[in-house]
Amino acid sequence: MSISGNWYLVVSAILFSIGAVGLLVRKSVLVMFMCIELMLNAVNLAFVTYARMLNDIAGQVVVFFVLVVAAAEVVVGLGIIVSIYRSRRGTTADDLHILHG
Amino acid sequence: MITMLANVTVPDATVFVIASLIIIGGALGVVLNRNPVHGALCLVATLFGVALTFLEQNADFLAAVQVIVYGGAIVVLFLFVIMLLGVDKSEGLGKEPLKLQRFLAVIVGCGLLATILILAHINWATGATSASGPVSSTTTPNINLLANSIFTSYLLPFEATAALLVIAVVGAVVLARRRTVVVSDSFESPSDSQDVIHDPDGDSGASDSGQDEESGVSDSASGTSDDGHPQIDRLFEGNEEPQDTEEEESLT
Numbered sequence: 453m454s455i456s457g458n459w460y461l462v463v464s465a466i467l468f469s470i471g472a473v474g475l476l477v478r479k480s481v482l483v484m485f486m487c488i489e490l491m492l493n494a495v496n497l498a499f500v501t502y503a504r505m506l507n508d509i510a511g512q513v514v515v516f517f518v519l520v521v522a523a524a525e526v527v528v529g530l531g532i533i534v535s536i537y538r539s540r541r542g543t544t545a546d547d548l549h550i551l552h553g
Numbered sequence: 554m555i556t557m558l559a560n561v562t563v564p565d566a567t568v569f570v571i572a573s574l575i576i577i578g579g580a581l582g583v584v585l586n587r588n589p590v591h592g593a594l595c596l597v598a599t600l601f602g603v604a605l606t607f608l609e610q611n612a613d614f615l616a617a618v619q620v621i622v623y624g625g626a627i628v629v630l631f632l633f634v635i636m637l638l639g640v641d642k643s644e645g646l647g648k649e650p651l652k653l654q655r656f657l658a659v660i661v662g663c664g665l666l667a668t669i670l671i672l673a674h675i676n677w678a679t680g681a682t683s684a685s686g687p688v689s690s691t692t693t694p695n696i697n698l699l700a701n702s703i704f705t706s707y708l709l710p711f712e713a714t715a716a717l718l719v720i721a722v723v724g725a726v727v728l729a730r731r732r733t734v735v736v737s738d739s740f741e742s743p744s745d746s747q748d749v750i751h752d753p754d755g756d757s758g759a760s761d762s763g764q765d766e767e768s769g770v771s772d773s774a775s776g777t778s779d780d781g782h783p784q785i786d787r788l789f790e791g792n793e794e795p796q797d798t799e800e801e802e803s804l805t
Contacts, residue, residue, distance in 0.1 A: 455566065460606060467580050468665070472662055473659060476654070477655050477659075489627065490599060496619075504612075504688055507688050508687075509687065509702045512688065513707050515612070517707075517714060523622060523626065523721075524717050526630060530631070531728030533634060534728070
């Protein structure tokens with residue numbers, strides 16, 4: 453018998469929390485993006501785990517769509533970062549103070 | 554805890570423990586590394602660990618896609634941008650202006666973890682299984698089941714992702730394109746505009762943020778009011794010049 457799904461959910465929760473803390477702590481926008489990827493992976497892991505626990509393929513389909521959305525998000529986000537770097541000469545969150553209104 | 558591990562075979566437990574260690578160690582490396590390049594490499598480790606858990610849970614196709622798309626495309630894109638911008642120097646957790654923020658972030662993270670674990674312990678799953686087909690069967694491999702589900706039940710979301718990818722590509726091209734100055738016939742010389750920009754810098758000893766905004770506003774205002782020539786993209790282009798001069802002034 454393989455590992456119970458609860459353990460995977462625990463790992464998923466820990467991974468999501470680490471990603472959330474990193475998103476709050478770090479200043480570099482690139483590292484913040486990586487932390488968002490960590491959180492997305494945690495959610496993917498939870499989806500696959502539930503797909504196995506409930507024996508339902510829909511969980512894996514959702515993971516497939518999350519992968520596509522993550523790829524699109526990274527492309528646009530990195531484009532924004534490059535654009536910001538051109539005008540601000542820096543990629544920390546402090547360089548985005550022009551957005552504060 | 555002991556009962557949950559009672560029936561587990563040794564290889565399964567070993568794979569799970571190794572995958573978990575890789576995942577959590579890689580995630581901590583992403584958060585704690587000063588160098589973004591090392592962080593990206595730790596992210597690769599985490600992604601491989603997640604792919605390992607996918608493999609162990611009957612998600613063969615997703616494990617392959619995880620390695621190819623995440624580890625092969627997204628992380629390489631990250632590394633491209635890191636090295637293209639040259640921000641791979643050590644700027645990390647050492648200098649943090651907000652002292653309280655890190656403490657609060659750790660508290661929020663622990664609260665989040667506790668909330669997730671409590672909610673997972675309540676077990677909201679209804680137990681209604683196989684709404685859209687089983688994950689694995691003895692006759693059909695996982696990839697066939699996944700493809701059947703994607704191309705029949707979830708065909709419309711699949712086509713929507715195609716539109717999403719096209720929009721993302723167009724957006725990336727628009728964002729990465731170097732902006733050209735769109736001016737029709739007569740163009741204000743750069744020296745004039747720089748004089749106008751330098752005025753608020755010399756007068757006011759405001760902070761960086763104030764200077765940037767003031768210079769941008771005065772630039773656009775001078776472009777329209779003084780000469781009467783509408784300048785469309787000067788506002789964005791003008792942001793580069795005062796930034797450089799300010800850096801030089803701060804250095805000297």
